[in-house]
Amino acid sequence: MPGPGRRWRQRGYSRRAVRFLEPTLLLLLHHDSGHGYTLIDGLEEYGLHEVDTSAVYRALRGMEDKGWVVSSWDEEQTQGPPRRVYSLTELGDEVLRWWIRDLDETRALIDHVLITYRRHMEEGEGEYHPRAASRAPAGSRT
Numbered sequence: 001m002p003g004p005g006r007r008w009r010q011r012g013y014s015r016r017a018v019r020f021l022e023p024t025l026l027l028l029l030h031h032d033s034g035h036g037y038t039l040i041d042g043l044e045e046y047g048l049h050e051v052d053t054s055a056v057y058r059a060l061r062g063m064e065d066k067g068w069v070v071s072s073w074d075e076e077q078t079q080g081p082p083r084r085v086y087s088l089t090e091l092g093d094e095v096l097r098w099w100i101r102d103l104d105e106t107r108a109l110i111d112h113v114l115i116t117y118r119r120h121m122e123e124g125e126g127e128y129h130p131r132a133a134s135r136a137p138a139g140s141r142t
Contacts, residue, residue, distance in 0.1 A: 021059050023099035024048060029069060029088040030096055036060065036084060060086055068092035 021043075028034065028042045040056050043049065063069045069092050075082040088096070121129055 020046065020048060021051060021055070022063065023096065023103065025056070025059060025063065026068065026088065026092055026096040026099065029086055030093065033085050033087040035074065036086070039086065063092065066091075066095075068095050 024043060024046045025039060028039050034042070036053075036057055039060070040051075040053060043051060043056070060069065060071070064071055064086075067089055069086050070089055071084045071086045073082040074085045
C-alpha cells in the first residue's frame with residue numbers, strides 16, 4: 001500500500017526536499033535578497049538540487065501570501081525581461097527562527113533514536129542482532 005509520501009516521490013521530490021524547502025529559502029533570503037534562479041542555485045548547497053523549479057516558485061508565492069517574503073520587479077539589473085527579486089520580511093525572520101528551533105528539536109529526537117538503536121544493536125541479544133546472526137546455525141534465518 002502506498003504511503004503518504006508516495007505522491008511527492010512520483011513527482012520527483014523527496015520528503016527531505018519538501019520538508020526543507022521553506023526553511024532553506026528563508027535562510028537564503030536571510031543572507032540576501034535574490035532572484036528565483038539565484039535562490040534555486042543556492043538550494044544545491046543544502047542538497048536540494050532535485051527540487052523542481054516550479055515547486056520553488058510556488059513555495060515563494062506561498063511564502064509571499066503568508067507575509068514571510070516580499071517581491072519586487074528588478075528592471076535595472078537584468079539583461080532581458082525584468083525579474084522578480086525576493087526579500088525576507090520581519091515575519092519571515094521570525095518564522096525562520098521558529099524553523100531553526102523546530103529543526104534543533106527534530107535533530108535531538110533523531111539523534112536519540114539513532115543512538116538508542118545502535119546501542120541496542122551492539123548490546124542486545126536476539127535473531128536480529130549482528131552477534132546473534134553470526135552464531136546462528138546453518139540454514140536458520142539470519
